[in-house]
Amino acid sequence: MTVTAGGGASIRSRADVAELERLDAWWRAANYLSVGQIYLLDNPLLSKPLRPEHVKPRLLGHWGTTPGLTFLWAHLNRVLVRRGLDALFVTGPGHGGPAVVATAWLEGTYSERFPDVGRDAPGMRRLFRQFSFPGGIPSHAAPETPGSIHEGGELGYSLAHAYGAALDNPDLLVACVVGDGEAETGPLATSWHANKFLDPVSDGTVLPILHLNGYKIANPTVLSRIPEHELMSLLEGYGHEPVLVDVDADEDPMVVHARTAGAMDRVLDRIADIRARAVAAESAERPRWPVLVLRSPKGWTGPRVVDGLPVEGTWRAHQVPLARVREDPAHLAQLEAWMRSYRPEELFDGEGRPVPGLDGAAPSGERRMSATPHANGGELLRPLRLPDFREQTVEVPRPGAVTAEATRVLGEWVREVVRANPSSFRLVGPDEVASNRLQAVFEVTDRLFTGEILPTDEHLSPHGRVLEVLSEHLCEGWLEGYLLTGRHGLFTCYEAFVHIVDSMVNQHAKWIKVSRSIPWRRPIAALNFLLTSHVWRQDHNGFSHQDPGFIDHVVNKKPEIVRVYLPPDANTLLSTMDHCLRSRDYINVVVAGKQEAPQWLDRDAAVAHCARGIGIWEWASSDAGSETDVVLACCGDVPTLETLAAVTLLRRYLPQLRVRVVNVVDLMRLQDPTEHPHGLSDREYDLLFPPDTPVIFAFHGYPWLIHRLTYRRHNHDRLHVRGYKEEGTTTTPFDMLMLNDLDRFHLVADVIDRVPGLGTRHAALRQHMLDERLRCREHTRRTGEDPPDVRDWEWPG
Numbered sequence: 001m002t003v004t005a006g007g008g009a010s011i012r013s014r015a016d017v018a019e020l021e022r023l024d025a026w027w028r029a030a031n032y033l034s035v036g037q038i039y040l041l042d043n044p045l046l047s048k049p050l051r052p053e054h055v056k057p058r059l060l061g062h063w064g065t066t067p068g069l070t071f072l073w074a075h076l077n078r079v080l081v082r083r084g085l086d087a088l089f090v091t092g093p094g095h096g097g098p099a100v101v102a103t104a105w106l107e108g109t110y111s112e113r114f115p116d117v118g119r120d121a122p123g124m125r126r127l128f129r130q131f132s133f134p135g136g137i138p139s140h141a142a143p144e145t146p147g148s149i150h151e152g153g154e155l156g157y158s159l160a161h162a163y164g165a166a167l168d169n170p171d172l173l174v175a176c177v178v179g180d181g182e183a184e185t186g187p188l189a190t191s192w193h194a195n196k197f198l199d200p201v202s203d204g205t206v207l208p209i210l211h212l213n214g215y216k217i218a219n220p221t222v223l224s225r226i227p228e229h230e231l232m233s234l235l236e237g238y239g240h241e242p243v244l245v246d247v248d249a250d251e252d253p254m255v256v257h258a259r260t261a262g263a264m265d266r267v268l269d270r271i272a273d274i275r276a277r278a279v280a281a282e283s284a285e286r287p288r289w290p291v292l293v294l295r296s297p298k299g300w301t302g303p304r305v306v307d308g309l310p311v312e313g314t315w316r317a318h319q320v321p322l323a324r325v326r327e328d329p330a331h332l333a334q335l336e337a338w339m340r341s342y343r344p345e346e347l348f349d350g351e352g353r354p355v356p357g358l359d360g361a362a363p364s365g366e367r368r369m370s371a372t373p374h375a376n377g378g379e380l381l382r383p384l385r386l387p388d389f390r391e392q393t394v395e396v397p398r399p400g401a402v403t404a405e406a407t408r409v410l411g412e413w414v415r416e417v418v419r420a421n422p423s424s425f426r427l428v429g430p431d432e433v434a435s436n437r438l439q440a441v442f443e444v445t446d447r448l449f450t451g452e453i454l455p456t457d458e459h460l461s462p463h464g465r466v467l468e469v470l471s472e473h474l475c476e477g478w479l480e481g482y483l484l485t486g487r488h489g490l491f492t493c494y495e496a497f498v499h500i501v502d503s504m505v506n507q508h509a510k511w512i513k514v515s516r517s518i519p520w521r522r523p524i525a526a527l528n529f530l531l532t533s534h535v536w537r538q539d540h541n542g543f544s545h546q547d548p549g550f551i552d553h554v555v556n557k558k559p560e561i562v563r564v565y566l567p568p569d570a571n572t573l574l575s576t577m578d579h580c581l582r583s584r585d586y587i588n589v590v591v592a593g594k595q596e597a598p599q600w601l602d603r604d605a606a607v608a609h610c611a612r613g614i615g616i617w618e619w620a621s622s623d624a625g626s627e628t629d630v631v632l633a634c635c636g637d638v639p640t641l642e643t644l645a646a647v648t649l650l651r652r653y654l655p656q657l658r659v660r661v662v663n664v665v666d667l668m669r670l671q672d673p674t675e676h677p678h679g680l681s682d683r684e685y686d687l688l689f690p691p692d693t694p695v696i697f698a699f700h701g702y703p704w705l706i707h708r709l710t711y712r713r714h715n716h717d718r719l720h721v722r723g724y725k726e727e728g729t730t731t732t733p734f735d736m737l738m739l740n741d742l743d744r745f746h747l748v749a750d751v752i753d754r755v756p757g758l759g760t761r762h763a764a765l766r767q768h769m770l771d772e773r774l775r776c777r778e779h780t781r782r783t784g785e786d787p788p789d790v791r792d793w794e795w796p797g
Contacts, residue, residue, distance in 0.1 A: 020257045023074050025347060026106065026361035029354060030070035031301055032342040033102035036124070037131035038063060038320060039335060044124040045344060045352055050336040052326040059325070060132035061139050062095030064318040065179060067300040068211050069099035075257075075264050076175055076369065077362045083268060085173050088485070089369040090162045091141045092188075093179035093211065094152020095319075098131065100141045104370035106354060107362050109146045112371070113520050121352025143514040143521060147370035149377070149484040154507055156185030160477020162206045163194040165374065165485040167478070168423045172204035172374060173271070180212045180221035187473035187504075192238040194474065195289050196451045199462055200278035202423075205271050208240070208291045213298035215315035224295075231293070240291040243267050247296035249304075249312060260294075267292055286450045301341070303334055373486075378522020380486030384425060384581055387416040389574040393603040396571065399619055400598040400644070400795030406637065407532050407594040409570040410577060411438035414490065417581070418465050419444045426482055428467040428475040429492040436492050436532045437594040441466060472500040479527065480508055488525040488581065495531040495591065496538075496547040505587060509557040512585050516560070523584035530577070531591045535700070535724055536638040536737065542730035548701035548723075551667070554589050555705065559676040564667040565590045566700055568640040569599045571606035572665055579610065591700060593637045598795060600640070613666030613678060616688065620647055620795075623658035628693050630657065630755050632747070635664035636700025639723075642737060643698045645793055646747035653748075653765050657755070662688050670709040682714065691715045694754040696747055699723035720750055734786040738773055745769040745776075 036044055038061035043054040073089060080087055091100055104110040105127055111119045117126045130136030141148040150161045162176035182188055198206065214224040223231055228244075235242040245263045247256055267290045274287040299317020304310065311321045322331045322338075349355055362368055373379040392413040394404045417425055418441050427433060427441060434442075446464035453460045467478055472493060479489045508527055515521040531550065538545040554562050563586050567573040573592045580588040600617075601609055609615055618624065634643035640663060650657055664670065666678055673679035680688075689695050691714040699706050703723035710716055727739040737743040752758045752766045759766070779787045 016258075019078065020254055020261065022357055022361045023078055023261075024253055024257055026077070026358050027070055027074040028342040029344075029347040029358060030074065030099065030102045030106055031067055032339060032344050032347065033105060033124070033127070034066045034070060034098035035063070035302075035339055036128040037061065037098045037101060039322075039325065040128040042125060042129075044128055045121055045348060046336065046339060050332060050339075052332060055325045055332070055335070056133065057326065058132075059320045059323060061098055062319050063098070063302055063321055064215070064298040065093040065096045065211070065213060066099040067302070068213055068294060068296050069093065069096040069177060070103060071260075071296065071300075072175070072177060072209060072211070072294065073099065073103045073369065074361065075260050078261060079264050079268050080363045080367060080369070081361075084367075086171055086367060086372065086374070087173040087175055087369050088149070088162075088165055088372055088374045089147060090150050090158050090165070090174060090176040091148065091152055092150075092155070092158030092177050092182045094140045094155060096152075096177075097139045097141050097145065100145050100148060100370075101127070101131065101137070104146045106358065107368045107370045109368055109370035113146050119353055121348075124348075124352050143511055143518055147368075147372060147375045149375050149481065151507065151511060152182075154503060155179065155182035156187035157191075157473070157477045157480075157504060157507070158182065159188055159191035159194065159206070159208060160474050161481035161484070162208075163191070163198065164478040164481020164483075166198060166204035166206050167426065167482055168202065168487060169204035169374065169485065170202055174204060174206045175209060176206060177209045177211050180210065180214070180223045181216040183210065183223050184221065187471070187477065190469075190471040190474050191477065192235075192240075193469070194478070195239050196286065197448050197467060197469070198289075198450065199448070200275050200287055202463065205275065206289070207267065207271070210235070210291060210293045212293065212295045213300075214313065215298050215318060217318050218315050220315075235291050235293070239286065239288055241270065241288045242291050242293055244293045245295070247294070247300070249297045249300060263292065266290075303338055306331070306334065375485075376520070376522055377484045377486035377524045378584075381522070381524060382424065382486075384417065384488050385420040386578060386581060387413065387420055389413050389578045390603055392416075393571045393574055393606070394569075394599050396599045396602040398797045399600045400797055402599050403596050404570045404599050405437050405594055405596055406567070406570040406573045406592045407530070408437035408440070410530075410573050410592070411440035413574055413577070414438055415440040415444050421488070422465070424487045426465060426467055426479065426487070426489040427492065428479050428489060430472050430475055430497070431468050431470050432492060432494060432533070433466055433468060436494075436530070438492060472497060473504065476501040476504045480504070483525050483527060486524065490528045490530060490577075490581070492530040492532065494545065495534040495550065496545045498529065498531055498550045499547065499553070502550070502553050505554065506557075509561050509587055512561050512587070513558045516585055526580060526583040526586040526588050528577075528580045529587075529589045531589065532594045534591055534593060535728075536636075537593055537595045537733060538728070538736075540730065543728040546724070546728040546736075548591070551589060551591070551701045552705050554587060555667075555709075557587065559668070559671075561585070561587055562668075563588045563678070565665055566636045566667060567592055567610070567665055568634070568637050568663060569597070569601060569606070571599065571601050571603055572610055575607050575610040576665065591636065597637060598641060609663070610665055614662065614664045614669040614680070614688065617661045617663050620644055620661040621659060622651070623660045626658050628658055628660045628690055630751050631660045631662055631689055631693055631695040632751075633662040633664065633689070633695055633697040635667060635698070635706075638733075638737070639698035639700055639742060642742060642744045642747060644795055645744035646751075648796060649744060649748050649769075650751065654758075654762065657751075667709070670706065672712050685713055686715075689713070689715055689719075693718065694751075695719045696750045696754065697721040698742055698747060718754070720754055722747065722750065732780045732784075732786045734776060734790050735780045738777060743773065743776075745772045
């Protein structure tokens with residue numbers, strides 16, 4: 001059912017009139033402060049006529065969405081005060097930075113966080129001057145903005161973040177403003193379905209607010225131009241109950257406020273009823289949560305016409321409506337008239353402080369949306385209760401003696417993590433928890449789903465701790481919102497398709513980077529990725545599923561933020577993941593296979609190896625007490641196996657060769673310590689990789705990444721890397737390796753090519769290695785599987 005808040009809603013009492021007049025004054029003050037941020041360097045109270053030197057030389061910012069955001073903030077404040085609610089405001093239109101900074105200053109939070117920006121005229125002047133100004137603050141709802149968990153610089157993620165914030169927060173209302181331009185993005189379109197994953201008892205409430213103001217930068221928005229019945233049907237089809245508020249710029253503001261207040265009350269009453277019925281178990285049906293639709297003019301209350309062209313209600317209001325204020329006296333006069341239209345003399349006293357009546361229009365303390373601890377999740381963060389992963393480790397009597405599926409072993413430990421943390425840990429992924437061998441978690445929880453559940457479904461429940469939906473964007477957004485509000489989680493994904501969230505990872509990395517420099521922003525739990533079903537084991541999916549490049553993407557981010565781990569077996573995977581779930585303010589990427597594979601290190605050796613991040617495997621090496629002839633380095637589970645298989649061939653055919661095996665778990669150990677805090681010193685690096693010794697490096701990903709990380713090292717000219725070369729198809733595991741020259745026979749040939757003197761003396765052996773490749777390829781083409789001596793190879797031990 002669609003509810004339209006139309007007509008001139010009546011104001012019931014004198015108290016209502018006073019409340020709405022206070023609300024209107026607060027809204028005008030927020031708009032005044034917003035315009036001041038975009039334009040002014042000085043004269044913040046307009047205590048003297050506005051002159052060109054009072055205006056910034058570069059006008060940056062976005063006015064168009066701002067008055068709608070301040071309007072919604074003011075009306076939310078009203079219901080929060082009346083009902084004593086805790087709320088978080090998620091700003092989808094990222095360019096609404098002036099609005100959320102203004103409201104934070106008006107509520108006093110900004111001055112508490114930044115004492116030099118006081119709640120007076122000098123503070124207002126600093127507030128205005130710093131906005132979009134060198135050395136100041138960005139124009140978005142950035143980490144510097146109190147009350148923000150979502151910058152919105154890239155549109156599309158607000159609603160997913162909002163639902164992530166609401167999970168396991170039963171007392172929290174998350175008001176999420178979705179811009180109508182943002183609503184055109186793919187991630188946002190999917191996020192409307194997140195209402196099927198919210199438990200009305202144990203989770204909080206998300207109130208989506210679709211703000212239709214008609215335009216993007218230069219074009220109309222789709223949702224503002226479709227017929228009203230079509231828009232309402234769309235929202236109803238998503239499972240919402242729309243409540244529509246229409247605003248006409250020519251209306252009496254008090255009538256608009258009265259109508260909006262009535263709509264907001266109906267929305268909050270409906271939410272309260274849904275939650276009460278769910279707690280009383282009166283209804284098992286999935287609730288139809290309300291969605292508020294606000295239609296207001298773009299650039300509302302701003303200049304209507306500039307230079308003879310319409311501005312308010314058009315795309316011209318998107319950024320800076322008056323662009324030549326310093327040069328054009330007419331523009332300067334319009335700006336002054338615009339700012340004075342808010343009647344600042346009624347809003348601020350002679351010292352620039354908000355008049356006492358304004359404070360009553362907003363909640364106090366932590367109930368101010370700009371001061372809620374939910375927007376500074378580190379204040380609420382509690383360490384996970386992590387069970388001892390050693391209880392799940394694989395017994396490895398000697399290297400290679402047993403096989404196991406690394407992620408299946410990890411799943412048994414993650415099951416215990418879920419059991420020990422029933423309200424602060426979530427596992428998310430795009431329909432791949434079971435595929436990625438983590439299904440042990442279903443012994444203690446289910447997949448969360450509040451839609452229809454059929455008898456044939458398995459592990460579905462309205463109360464599950466696992467979030468699965470076939471949208472990497474939505475999964476990532478859920479987890480980010482969950483982490484940013486003080487909880488923990490793990491994202492598991494096929495390696496090739498995690499690229500779908502590349503841009504989201506960019507945004508989160510930038511958020512963490514900036515937050516780390518803001519003293520009042522407390523550290524949050526790391527964003528943890530487990531990438532499996534990886535490039536080297538995509539036998540039935542083929543080329544489309546073969547891409548290890550997410551590692552390269554992550555390594556581009558600031559080194560104090562990113563960590564990349566490639567554990568070679570189950571025990572190192574357990575130790576690595578235990579470390580990642582304890583970490584803060586990082587993006588951790590862990591790559592591990594799910595297929596049956598040899599296990600190399602026992603529990604204690606695995607812990608020690610992960611603590612080092614890189615190390616010599618003495619049990620596989622033959623250079624003890626002598627100079628090394630060649631280093632065989634490996635990083636990743638399959639490259640490690642192929643390296644060790646190459647070692648056995650070298651032992652058989654070149655027993656006199658002194659070989660060192662170096663395994664890398666922490667990829668960033670390869671980098672110079674001036675580039676990454678995990679980097680080895682040159683001395684440490686040279687001890688592992690002697691400067692005059694050739695190094696054959698078998699790498700999980702694209703080989704040039706290793707060269708990039710080590711280009712400053714002394715022996716870089718002797719480093720030869722094998723990895724993925726964008727060659728793939730649907731084929732056997734070993735044929736996949738041969739396609740990319742990462743197989744054991746090619747590694748042996750590389751040794752012969754690069755160790756001085758071997759090439760001339762052992763040309764026949766090199767030829768034999770190439771013949772072995774031909775033999776294996778012929779076998780795969782004839783039988784459809786790898787030769788038994790390759791498929792069933794074991795470390796001799």
